[in-house]
Amino acid sequence: MHQLKSEQEKKEFNAVLEPYLSHPKIREMDQYNAHGSVSVLEHSMNVAAMAYRLDRLFGKKADLEVLLPGALLHDFYLYDWHDKPLSIRIFRMHGYTHPSEACRNAAEIFQADEKTQEVIRCHMWPLTLRSIPRHREAILVCIADKLCALTETLKR
Numbered sequence: 001m002h003q004l005k006s007e008q009e010k011k012e013f014n015a016v017l018e019p020y021l022s023h024p025k026i027r028e029m030d031q032y033n034a035h036g037s038v039s040v041l042e043h044s045m046n047v048a049a050m051a052y053r054l055d056r057l058f059g060k061k062a063d064l065e066v067l068l069p070g071a072l073l074h075d076f077y078l079y080d081w082h083d084k085p086l087s088i089r090i091f092r093m094h095g096y097t098h099p100s101e102a103c104r105n106a107a108e109i110f111q112a113d114e115k116t117q118e119v120i121r122c123h124m125w126p127l128t129l130r131s132i133p134r135h136r137e138a139i140l141v142c143i144a145d146k147l148c149a150l151t152e153t154l155k156r
């Protein structure tokens with residue numbers, strides 16, 4: 001969460017995400033690896049902080065109640081794709097299927113609204129060709145996810 005510069009930013013950021021962070025299903029994301037030794041929860045928090053920073057840089061126009069939960073829940077698929085049985089098949093499919101799994105979980109567990117669901121569904125674009133991020137929040141999370149995945153992978 002090194003991207004957050006000031007106390008004011010941290011306060012604003014935490015105010016939106018705090019209600020989510022104590023939920024057992026959010027904590028469960030800490031058990032699964034995203035990239036290298038970075039857990040899915042850590043990765044998701046990095047993406048949320050990066051998306052928030054990018055929005056601050058480009059005019060502060062995002063709806064934070066969509067941007068931050070969308071970022072936190074973008075990989076809310078709740079399994080470890082590294083250790084699945086039939087690993088090769090799952091490994092290949094994971095990139096295409098996990099946005100819709102995360103989206104379903106976000107809707108079921110947190111009643112994510114349609115705009116937040118779109119953030120989650122479109123974050124893997126262009127891999128998921130037809131799920132194109134069309135609004136600001138979805139575009140920011142799509143970019144932040146790629147930047148964080150790259151940084152986390154290079155760091156290991």
Ligand SMILES: [Fe+2]
Binds near residue numbers: 074075098123124
């Ligand atoms: Fe993802």
Ligand SMILES: [Fe+2]
Binds near residue numbers: 075149
């Ligand atoms: Fe991700």
